Amino acid sequence: MTTTTAPTARKPATMAQALTRALRDAMAEDPAVHVMGEDVGTLGGVFRVTDGLAKEFGEDRCSDTPLAEAGILGTAVGMAMYGLRPVVEMQFDAFAYPAFEQLISHVARMRNRTRGAVAMPLTIRIPYGGGIGGVEHHSDSSEAYYLATPGLQVVTPATVEDAYGLLRASIASDDPVVFLEPKRLYWTKADWSPDAPAPVAPLGRAEIRRRGSSATLITYGPSLPVCLEAAEAARAEGWDLEVLDLRTLVPFDDDTVCASVRRTGRAVIVHESNGFGGPGGEIAARITERCFHYLEAPVLRVAGFDIPYPPPMLERHHLPGVDRILDTVARLQWESRWTEGRGA
Amino acid sequence: MTVLEQPGSSRHTSGPAGPPPAWRPRVDPAPLLPEAEPHRLLGTDAARRLDPALLKRLYTELVRGRRYNTQATALTRQGRLAVYPSSAGQEACQVAAALALDEQDWLFPSYRDTLAAVARGLDPVQALTLLRGDWHTGYDPYEHRIAPLCTPLATQLPHAVGLAHAARLKGDDVVALAMVGDGGTSEGDFHEALNFAAVWQAPVVFLVQNNGFAISVPLAKQTAAPTLAHKAVGYGMPGRLVDGNDAPALHEVLTEAVRRAREGGGPTLVEAVTYRIEAHTNADDATRYRTQAEVESWRAHDPIALLERELTDRDLLTEEFATATRDGAERLAADLRERMHTEPPLDPMDLFDHVFTQQTGQLRAQAAQLRAELDAEAEGHPETTTGTAMPAQEARP
Ligand SMILES: Cc1ncc(C[n+]2csc(CCOP(=O)(O)OP(=O)(O)O)c2C)c(N)n1
Ligand SMILES: [Mg+2]
Numbered sequence: 001m002t003t004t005t006a007p008t009a010r011k012p013a014t015m016a017q018a019l020t021r022a023l024r025d026a027m028a029e030d031p032a033v034h035v036m037g038e039d040v041g042t043l044g045g046v047f048r049v050t051d052g053l054a055k056e057f058g059e060d061r062c063s064d065t066p067l068a069e070a071g072i073l074g075t076a077v078g079m080a081m082y083g084l085r086p087v088v089e090m091q092f093d094a095f096a097y098p099a100f101e102q103l104i105s106h107v108a109r110m111r112n113r114t115r116g117a118v119a120m121p122l123t124i125r126i127p128y129g130g131g132i133g134g135v136e137h138h139s140d141s142s143e144a145y146y147l148a149t150p151g152l153q154v155v156t157p158a159t160v161e162d163a164y165g166l167l168r169a170s171i172a173s174d175d176p177v178v179f180l181e182p183k184r185l186y187w188t189k190a191d192w193s194p195d196a197p198a199p200v201a202p203l204g205r206a207e208i209r210r211r212g213s214s215a216t217l218i219t220y221g222p223s224l225p226v227c228l229e230a231a232e233a234a235r236a237e238g239w240d241l242e243v244l245d246l247r248t249l250v251p252f253d254d255d256t257v258c259a260s261v262r263r264t265g266r267a268v269i270v271h272e273s274n275g276f277g278g279p280g281g282e283i284a285a286r287i288t289e290r291c292f293h294y295l296e297a298p299v300l301r302v303a304g305f306d307i308p309y310p311p312p313m314l315e316r317h318h319l320p321g322v323d324r325i326l327d328t329v330a331r332l333q334w335e336s337r338w339t340e341g342r343g344a
Numbered sequence: 345m346t347v348l349e350q351p352g353s354s355r356h357t358s359g360p361a362g363p364p365p366a367w368r369p370r371v372d373p374a375p376l377l378p379e380a381e382p383h384r385l386l387g388t389d390a391a392r393r394l395d396p397a398l399l400k401r402l403y404t405e406l407v408r409g410r411r412y413n414t415q416a417t418a419l420t421r422q423g424r425l426a427v428y429p430s431s432a433g434q435e436a437c438q439v440a441a442a443l444a445l446d447e448q449d450w451l452f453p454s455y456r457d458t459l460a461a462v463a464r465g466l467d468p469v470q471a472l473t474l475l476r477g478d479w480h481t482g483y484d485p486y487e488h489r490i491a492p493l494c495t496p497l498a499t500q501l502p503h504a505v506g507l508a509h510a511a512r513l514k515g516d517d518v519v520a521l522a523m524v525g526d527g528g529t530s531e532g533d534f535h536e537a538l539n540f541a542a543v544w545q546a547p548v549v550f551l552v553q554n555n556g557f558a559i560s561v562p563l564a565k566q567t568a569a570p571t572l573a574h575k576a577v578g579y580g581m582p583g584r585l586v587d588g589n590d591a592p593a594l595h596e597v598l599t600e601a602v603r604r605a606r607e608g609g610g611p612t613l614v615e616a617v618t619y620r621i622e623a624h625t626n627a628d629d630a631t632r633y634r635t636q637a638e639v640e641s642w643r644a645h646d647p648i649a650l651l652e653r654e655l656t657d658r659d660l661l662t663e664e665f666a667t668a669t670r671d672g673a674e675r676l677a678a679d680l681r682e683r684m685h686t687e688p689p690l691d692p693m694d695l696f697d698h699v700f701t702q703q704t705g706q707l708r709a710q711a712a713q714l715r716a717e718l719d720a721e722a723e724g725h726p727e728t729t730t731g732t733a734m735p736a737q738e739a740r741p
Contacts (some may be wrong), residue, residue, distance in 0.1 A: 039558075039560045039561060042561075043559065044632070064560070065565075066530040066565065066566050067528065095496065098496075098532060133426050135426055135474055137495045305710045305714070310695055311474075311477050311480055312426050312477030313476075313477045317718075323717065
């Protein structure tokens with residue numbers, strides 16, 4: 001049960017591998033950490049994120065549960081009440097819905113109900129989002145449901161390094177975390193040294209992934225690589241775009257977001273989740289409330305359409321892509337007479 | 345089914361307070377209990393009395409079903425299906441479910457049950473639309489009375505109960521047969537559906553295909569019940585345990601359960617003991633959690649081989665019949681292969697057309713945006729689109 005292995009050089013690792021490593025390190029460090037879910041034991045999870053954990057820590061620490069999401073989360077609540085630190089896996093975004101009752105009625109409000117006496121140090125890992133050619137119910141962007149529930153922290157990594165750091169921070173948190181894993185980034189690779197993992201990132205801090213001066217693209221999870229690509233393409237149009245990765249949707253990092261928008265004067269929010277009722281609306285409102293006098297243009301959004309997630313052969317039309325982002329950036333009132341006057 | 349009255353629990357009870365009434369269960373559990381061993385006909389004397397026409401019909405459907413399965417699996421390798429959860433080894437369950445129903449009845453299949461839908465008369469291409477990925481449900485459920493293939497586990501079960509209940513309220517002669525896997529029986533919806541069905545005495549048959557696994561999780565980790573069929577007793581409905589690879593036995597049990605439901609006798613839970621010969625889907629690696637030896641032991645109990653033995657023993661498997669059966673199955677496969685090798689027609693505007701009865705203004709605007717983007721894309725200069733991802737403001741102030 002030890003994590004010490006011979007040090008190796010930085011080498012390519014996938015996001016899935018970084019998540020596995022985070023689970024393993026957390027389990028090795030704290031015997032209270034228990035992983036549970038459907039197919040997480042012998043199989044190592046359908047995305048192999050729990051690969052090897054049952055073997056290394058035993059089936060009591062990493063257990064295949066009966067197939068019942070409400071039961072998985074409900075029993076995890078009881079385990080947390082008794083001092084364990086469960087890390088629950090929901091197999092896919094849409095298959096977390098049977099657990100809603102437990103999540104909304106208990107996990108999110110246990111601390112509050114008991115005036116702080118009962119903590120819920122739970123992490124609920126949910127692969128989410130589209131772009132993998134999944135059939136019905138395998139591609140939902142369900143983050144808005146969780147954002148709308150006070151008491152839940154909502155975290156989503158967009159890089160290999162963050163996958164490790166944010167998952168460690170989530171497991172260490174004494175409050176519940178809905179940890180959304182962008183499933184189309186599971187296999188993205190980055191040079192990463194699994195023997196000297198990045199320090200645990202604090203929850204609630206956004207990160208600027210690309211510095212720019214013309215406008216800020218605000219995004220998270222699966223849309224980060226798309227935004228970075230759009231920012232590169234935008235150079236040809238003469239736009240120097242800043243790209244901001246929120247990393248945690250709750251708590252929300254108003255400071256970093258506002259500092260960036262005040263600097264650039266323009267903001268576009270990009271996410272796969274449908275626009276109406278999606279996270280972008282809340283983010284746009286916060287920016288408008290805090291940065292109104294700095295804005296050169298209305299805050300715009302690029303989001304999924306307001307439709308049930310499309311079948312695989314049509315999903316490309318739904319997902320925010322580079323062209324749709326650039327089209328939107330083009331509408332940020334560049335001809336505004338105010339732009340020239342600003343010394344930005 | 346015997347119903348013993350529980351004295352004192354009747355709503356007509358009145359009179360002076362006395363000693364507590366004698367207690368007895370409201371329903372005698374004994375007749376609800378499943379058989380001690382899976383019900384079998386093939387290889388027993390009872391099989392000799394089976395109607396040759398039925399045996400030949402079942403055989404024809406099984407052979408067609410197997411060929412359908414191998415063809416669909418081949419289509420995944422050719423990139424023509426996004427994914428395929430094969431029912432290889434479970435063809436007897438699929439076929440018996442379809443044949444047990446009458447024209448006016450309803451089938452509620454899961455993602456694994458496209459073959460049951462095909463055996464009920466659905467066009468295989470339409471059955472596979474979900475798995476090809478050009479749309480979700482590839483057929484009109486009312487046409488063959490087949491509910492949409494259901495992926496969220498066990499959620500189709502309450503639907504079946506509600507539909508059957510509604511039909512009975514309307515005075516229609518309709519039975520619903522709902523299919524679910526062994527893993528699905530752990531979900532809360534399974535429990536709620538069975539309870540509703542029994543309380544309402546709804547004309548429903550629940551068919552559990554116990555194929556040994558829920559992806560990688562074996563039944564032993566799924567339940568501590570003696571059998572899945574035993575679960576029926578707790579709800580007050582009969583449970584039947586059947587060899588799911590013995591097509592005539594399963595056909596007999598399902599037909600009997602459907603008849604019982606039709607006659608007002610209420611729901612039945614049928615557990616068909618079978619085995620998932622292929623991996624969960626083509627995307628799964630079954631070597632991670634089971635041995636090839638286990639798979640081989642079940643191959644020896646193959647539903648087609650079992651029935652073939654019976655037909656041979658009774659001289660029913662004539663050269664002519666065998667050839668005709670094989671040819672029919674090949675025709676099905678060839679037709680499927682050919683039609684799946686053409687690109688399905690795709691209209692992106694479909695995405696906005698079926699969300700509501702009347703398209704909202706919001707969706708109309710989004711459809712127009714996509715149309716404009718596609719037009720620009722076709723002209724080869726996407727940067728000139730006037731699409732409005734989120735029309736925050738129609739015009740500059
Ligand atoms: C509510 C829900 N949770 C999880 C899943 C993911 N999932 C799909 S199939 C499957 C296993 C189902 O096993 P079983 O019910 O035995 O049916 P089988 O696949 O063996 O036919 C799982 C866990 C799902 N589809 N729905
Ligand atoms: Mg199963």
